[in-house]
Amino acid sequence: MMQGRHPNWAAPILSAVILVLFLAAWQLAVHDTSPTAGMDPEYAKLMGAAANTGKSAIPTPWDVAVKLWEAVRHPFYDHGPNDKGLGIQLGYSLLRVLLGFGLAAIVAIPAGFLIGMSPLAGAALNPFIQVLKPVSPLAWMPLALYTIKDSNISAIFVIFICAIWPMLMNTAFGVAGVRREWLNVARTLEVSAWRRAIHVILPAAAPTIFTGMRISIGIAWLVIVAAEMLVGGTGIGYFVWNQWNNLSLADIMLGILLIGLVGMALDRLLGLAASAVTWRE
Amino acid sequence: MSFQCEMFDPSVVHGQSCGCGSHAVSSNSGEARLGEVVRSAVLRAAFPQAAHRRALLKSLGAATLGAALSQFFPLEMATALAADAPGPLEKPKLKVGFIPITCASPIIMAQPMGFYAKYGLDVEVIKTAGWAVVRDKSLNHEYDASHMLSPMPFAISLGLGSVQQDWQIPAIENINGQAIVLSNALKDRRDPKTWKGLRFGSPFDFSMHNYLLRYYLAEAGLDPDTDVQIRVIPPPEMVANLRAGNIDGFLGPDPVNQRAVFDGLGFIHILSRDIWDGHPCCSFSTSKAFIAENPNTFLALSRAIIDATGYANKAENRKEIADAIAPANYLNQPPIVVEQALTGVFADGLGNVIQQKLRAGFDPFPWESFGVWILTQMQRWGQLKGEVDYAAVAKSVLLATDARTQMEGLGLVAPASNSKTFVVMGKTFDPSKPAEYLASFPIRRS
Numbered sequence: 147m148m149q150g151r152h153p154n155w156a157a158p159i160l161s162a163v164i165l166v167l168f169l170a171a172w173q174l175a176v177h178d179t180s181p182t183a184g185m186d187p188e189y190a191k192l193m194g195a196a197a198n199t200g201k202s203a204i205p206t207p208w209d210v211a212v213k214l215w216e217a218v219r220h221p222f223y224d225h226g227p228n229d230k231g232l233g234i235q236l237g238y239s240l241l242r243v244l245l246g247f248g249l250a251a252i253v254a255i256p257a258g259f260l261i262g263m264s265p266l267a268g269a270a271l272n273p274f275i276q277v278l279k280p281v282s283p284l285a286w287m288p289l290a291l292y293t294i295k296d297s298n299i300s301a302i303f304v305i306f307i308c309a310i311w312p313m314l315m316n317t318a319f320g321v322a323g324v325r326r327e328w329l330n331v332a333r334t335l336e337v338s339a340w341r342r343a344i345h346v347i348l349p350a351a352a353p354t355i356f357t358g359m360r361i362s363i364g365i366a367w368l369v370i371v372a373a374e375m376l377v378g379g380t381g382i383g384y385f386v387w388n389q390w391n392n393l394s395l396a397d398i399m400l401g402i403l404l405i406g407l408v409g410m411a412l413d414r415l416l417g418l419a420a421s422a423v424t425w426r427e
Numbered sequence: 428m429s430f431q432c433e434m435f436d437p438s439v440v441h442g443q444s445c446g447c448g449s450h451a452v453s454s455n456s457g458e459a460r461l462g463e464v465v466r467s468a469v470l471r472a473a474f475p476q477a478a479h480r481r482a483l484l485k486s487l488g489a490a491t492l493g494a495a496l497s498q499f500f501p502l503e504m505a506t507a508l509a510a511d512a513p514g515p516l517e518k519p520k521l522k523v524g525f526i527p528i529t530c531a532s533p534i535i536m537a538q539p540m541g542f543y544a545k546y547g548l549d550v551e552v553i554k555t556a557g558w559a560v561v562r563d564k565s566l567n568h569e570y571d572a573s574h575m576l577s578p579m580p581f582a583i584s585l586g587l588g589s590v591q592q593d594w595q596i597p598a599i600e601n602i603n604g605q606a607i608v609l610s611n612a613l614k615d616r617r618d619p620k621t622w623k624g625l626r627f628g629s630p631f632d633f634s635m636h637n638y639l640l641r642y643y644l645a646e647a648g649l650d651p652d653t654d655v656q657i658r659v660i661p662p663p664e665m666v667a668n669l670r671a672g673n674i675d676g677f678l679g680p681d682p683v684n685q686r687a688v689f690d691g692l693g694f695i696h697i698l699s700r701d702i703w704d705g706h707p708c709c710s711f712s713t714s715k716a717f718i719a720e721n722p723n724t725f726l727a728l729s730r731a732i733i734d735a736t737g738y739a740n741k742a743e744n745r746k747e748i749a750d751a752i753a754p755a756n757y758l759n760q761p762p763i764v765v766e767q768a769l770t771g772v773f774a775d776g777l778g779n780v781i782q783q784k785l786r787a788g789f790d791p792f793p794w795e796s797f798g799v800w801i802l803t804q805m806q807r808w809g810q811l812k813g814e815v816d817y818a819a820v821a822k823s824v825l826l827a828t829d830a831r832t833q834m835e836g837l838g839l840v841a842p843a844s845n846s847k848t849f850v851v852m853g854k855t856f857d858p859s860k861p862a863e864y865l866a867s868f869p870i871r872r873s
Contacts, residue, residue, distance in 0.1 A: 185778075192767055192774035194689040226538075228554040229756035288559075295567040297560070378556040387556060391527060391663035392759045393670075393690065 169207045176204040205396035213400045228388070230380065232400075236408060238380040242298075242373075243366045243412075246305025250362060254310045255355065258317025259343065262351070268318060275314065283308035283369045287376055297377040304373050309362040316358025320351030349425070356420035363416055367409045382408075517721040520549045521728065524561050524573035527554055527758045528662050528680040529768050530601045530709035531574040533735035533789060535752045542735040546727040554757070557661030558631040565714070566590055571721075572713035572728060574600065578633040578801045580712045580824050587810055588632065593715035596793050597729040597826045597833075598736060600709040604768070604787035605636060605699035606684040607643070609676035610669055610692065614777065617696065619647035628660040628668060628677030635699075635708050638804040640678040643702050645870040646852050651808075652872070669693055680708065681768035681787065682760050687776070689764050694776025698786055703851040705788075707797045730833050732791070737839045739789040745769040791834065793825035796846040796858035803865045809872030817861045 185193075221233030261268040283304050290300035324347050332342045374383025382405055389397035521543075525531040535552055537543050543550040555561045558576060562583065565573045580594035581587075609616075616622070622644070629637040641651040651657055660668050665679045666687050676693065677683075687693040699706060711732045718725045738744055749766040752758050758765060767773035771786035798821030805811035827845040834841035846858045856864055865871065 186780070189774050189778060189780050192689075192763065192772075192780065193691065194761070194764075225754070226756035227551050229754070229759075291560075291563045291567070297564055297567075297569060376556060377560060378554060387663075388554070388755070388759055390667060392755075393666060393686070 172207050176206055205399065209396040210399045210403070213396045214403070217400060217404075227379075232382070232385065232404060235380060235382045235385045236404065239370050239374065239382045240408070242302050242381065243305055243363070243370050246302045246370075247309045247363055247366045249302070250306045250309035250366075251313060251359065253306075254313035254358075254362075255317050258314045258355070258358075259321050259347070261314070261318040262321025263343075263347070265322075268322070275311065278307075279311040279315075283365075284372055284376065287373065291377070297379065301370070301373045301377055301381075305366045305369055308369050309366040312361035312365065313355070313358040316361070317351065317355050320354025320358075321347055323354070324350040349423070352423040353420060353425070356416065356423060360413060360416040360420060363412050364409065367405075367412055371405055514723045516547055516724045516727060518571070518724045519547060520551075521571040521724070522551050522553055522569065524553050524555045524564055524570040526558065526561065526574060526662055527760075528709075529682055529752070529758070529765060529787060530604060530680050532748055532752060532769070533600055533732055533739045533791075534574045534711060535757045536739065536748050537731055537735040539751045539757075540735070540738075540748075542731045542738075543728075545734070546731040548724070548727055548731060550728075550731075552757075556663070558634070562589060565594075565712075566592060568714075568717075571717055572711065575710055575712040576631055576634040576636075577707045577710045577797065578635065578638070578805070579631070580710060581798065581801055581805070581820065582633040582810075584820070584824055585811065587805070594712055594824065595715055595718065595826055596710040596712050596824055597718075597725070598711045598732050598791035598830055599707045599793050599797070600711055600736060600789065600791070602705050602707055602788040602790050603698065603700040603785060604708055605639070605678060605680055607640070607676060607678050607696040607699075608669070608684045608687045608693045608776075609696045610672075610674075611694065611776070613675060614694065619644060619649065622647070623649060623654045625675040626656040626658060626673070628665050628674045628679065629657050630662050630665075630679065631659060632810065633805075635706060635801075636678045636680070638801070638808070639699055639702050639706065641808060642804070642851065643678075645868065648870075650870050666690065666692065682758060682764045685764045685768045685773060686760060688774055689761070689767075691776075695773075695781075698783065700783075700785055703849065704785070705790075705849060706851075707794070710793070711791075726833075729829070730837065733830065733833045733839070734837050736789045736791040737834070737837060742770070742784060791830055791839075792841060793827050793830050794842075794845065794847060795821040795825050795827050796849070796856070797821075798825050799846075799858040799861050800849075800851075800856055803861045806865055806873050807868060807871045812873065817858075821858075 217232045221231045223231040224234065261271055286304050286307050287300060290303045291297060294300050294303060328346055328350060329342070332346045337345070370381065371383035371386065374381035375387040376383075378384050378387060382401060386398055386401040386405075389395075389401065523534060525534050533542075538550060538552045553570065555564065555573075558579065561570075561573055561575060562579060564570050565575070566583070566589065577596065577599065580596050583589045583592055583594040585591070613625075627640060629640055631637065637657065640657065644651045644655060649655060658674060660674065660677065662680050662683050665674075665677050665683045668674050669677065669687055669692050670690070676696070678699070679687075684695060688695060699708075711729075713725070713728075739748055746766055746769075749769050750762055753760050753762040753765045769787055771781075771783045773781055773783075773786070775781050795818070799817045802811065802815055802817050802820060806815065822845075825845075831841040848855055848857050850856070854867075865873075
C-alpha cells in the first residue's frame with residue numbers, strides 16, 4: 147500500500163468499479179450460445195433450454211435482478227404452506243435465530259461470569275467446553291430431532307448450541323481480564339459481590355461480551371440456513387433448498403444475496419451496540 | 428369378535444369407538460365394524476324391544492340372526508350407503524407430509540383439486556426435504572399421515588433403522604414410474620455387466636428403488652455392496668449430484684428422472700417397469716395409533732386418497748394433474764417435465780420421443796404379496812435378520828381388506844384376493860414360498 151491518506155470518495159468509487167467489472171465479467175461468461183442444429187423439433191419441445199440451445203444454466207445478472215424485483219414487489223405473498231414470499235421466509239429465519247440466540251445469551255453470559263470469576267469453575271468446565279465447541283452444529287440435528295421430537299424447536303436448539311460458545315468464552319475472558327486495581331478499589335470500598343459484578347465487572351467486560359455476541363449472531367445466521375435446508379418447511383434456507391430442487395440458480399443467487407444482506411445488517415446492529423458500551427481510557 | 432362390547436346394545440353410540448377398549452379399532456376392522464354397525468341398526472329397527480332382541484341374539488347367535496335378516500333386508504347395500512357417512516370427524520384439520528415427486532401425485536393433488544375438501548377434511552400438505560425427515564416428523568406425530576416409500580412402514584413396524592411403532596399402509600400410491608438414469612458419459616456403456624466401480628444414487632435404504640436397483644445389478648452378476656457404490660441421496664438432490672459428477676447414475680423417482688433429461692445431463696437407461704411391471708413404489712401411510720384415535724377421520728382421509736388415486740390412474744386426467752402439482756407450492760418443476768413423466772410421452776435423452784402409456788400408474792390396492800416381496804429383499808440385503816412371519820407382517824401393515832371396501836364404495840374395481848404372484852425380471856414370485864424365493868438368489872447377504 148502507498149503511504150498517505152486517500153480522499154473520502156475513493157473507496158465508494160472503487161467499490162462501484164469493482165461491482166461493475168464483476169457484473170460485466172459475469173454477463174460475458176454466461177452469454178448465450180447459438181442453438182444446437184439438428185435436433186428434432188418434437189424432441190426439442192420436451193427438452194429444457196440448457197439441453198436444446200446450449201444456453202448456460204447459470205443465469206445472467208439481469209435474470210437475478212428480475213427475480214429481485216419480483217421479490218421486492220411481493221415480499222409477503224402466501225401460496226400455501228410450501229410457497230411463501232421472501233419477506234415471510236426471512237421473518238421465520240430471523241425469528242428462529244433471535245430465539246436461539248436469545249436463549250444462548252441467557253445461558254452463556256451468566257455462565258461466562260461464573261467461569262470468569264472462579265478459576266476453579268473455569269478449569270473444571272474447560273474440557274467440556276473444548277470438546278463441545280468444535281462440533282458442527284448440524285451434527286446435533288439428528289439427535290435433536292430424535293429427542294426433542296419437534297423440527298422447529300430442533301432448529302432453534304441447533305442455533306442455541308452453536309451460538310452459546312463464543313459468548314461463553316468471551317464473557318469468561320472479559321470477566322477474568324478485569325483490572326486488578328479496579329477490583330481492589332471495589333474491595334477497599336467494601337461493596338457487595340452483587341454490586342461489584344453489576345457496577346464494576348459488567349461495564350468493564352461489556353465490550354468483550356458484545357464482541358462474543360457479535361461472533362455468535364454471525365454463526366447463528368450461518369447455521370440457520372443449513373438447518374432449514376435440512377428440516378425444510380419455512381425460512382430462507384428452505385427457500386434456497388426448494389429452488390435447488392428446481393435447479394433455479396437465479397432464485398438461489400437471490401437467496402444468497404438476501405442472506406448476505408441480512409447477515410450484514412445483524413452484524414452492524416451488534417457492532418453499534420458494542421460501540422455504545424465501549425470505554426476508552 | 429366377542430360380545431363383551433354390547434355391539435347390539437342401543438345405549439352404545441355406534442359409529443364411534445365402542446368403548447370397551449378390547450377392540451377399539453383393530454387393523455382390518457374398518458369394514459367389519461361398519462358391517463356390524465349397520466347390522467345392529469337393522470336389528471334394532473326390526474326388533475325395537477331390547478329385551479326381546481337380546482333373547483333372540485342369545486338363542487340364535489349374531490351371525491345366524493344377521494344371515495336371517497339379510498334374507499329380507501339388503502344388508503350389503505345398507506353397509507355401502509353407510510360408508511358414505513363416516514360419522515363426525517375427530518380431527519378435521521390434518522398435516523400430511525410429502526416428498527416433491529410424482530409418486531405422491533394423489534396425495535399432493537388432493538389438496539388443490541379438492542379431494543380432501545370433498546370428504547370434509549382441511550389438509551395441509553407439507554413438502555419435506557428427505558425420507559429420514561419424513562420418518563422423524565411422522566414418528567414425532569408432527570404429521571398425521573404421510574407419503575412414504577412402501578418399505579418404510581415395514582421398517583418402522585419392525586423397528587429397523589427407527590424407533591419401533593406400528594405403522595400401516597391404507598393405500599399404495601403409485602406403480603411403476605421410476606427409472607434408471609445414467610450420466611451422458613455412459614451412453615456407450617448400456618450393458619450393466621460393464622458397470623463395475625460406478626456410483627449410483629438411491630433415495631433411501633428402505634426403498635423400492637434400492638431393492639430394484641440391487642436386483643437389477645445382481646441379475647447382471649454385480650454384487651451391489653462390493654462391485655458398485657450405492658449412495659443415499661434424497662430425490663430432490665439427485666439431479667444436482669448427477670450434474671456435479673458425484674454419481675454416475677441413479678434409480679430415481681419422477682420427475683427427477685425426466686428433469687435430468689430435460690437439463691441435458693443424462694438419459695433414461697430403462698424404466699422401472701422393465702424390471703418389474705406393476706411394482707409398487709410409494710405408499711400413503713399413517714400410524715396404527717392415529718387410526719385408533721381417529722377412526723372416522725382416518726376413514727374420510729383414506730377415502731379421499733383412494734378417490735384421488737383412482738382419478739390419477741385415468742390417462743385422460745394426467746395433464747390436468749401435471750398442471751395442478753407442478754407449481755412452487757408442490758413439486759416446483761417446469762410443467763412440461765411433470766407432464767412427460769405422467770403422460771408417458773417423453774424425451775429419453777438419446778434423441779428419441781418415447782410413447783409408453785404405462786410409464787406411471789396409480790393403483791391404491793395394497794397387495795399383501797408386495798409386502799412379502801419387500802420382506803424377502805430386506806432379508807436378502809441383510810437389513811432384516813432372523814425368522815420372519817412374512818404373511819403376518821404383510822397383513823398387519825397393508826390394509827388390503829379395508830382398501831377393497833373403500834374402493835368398491837367409490838366404484839373402483841378392486842381385486843377379489845389380497846395376494847397375487849408376479850414376475851420380476853423373468854422370475855415368478857410366489858408369495859406363499861418366500862423362503863424358497865430368497866434362497867434362489869446367488870448374490871445375497873443372508
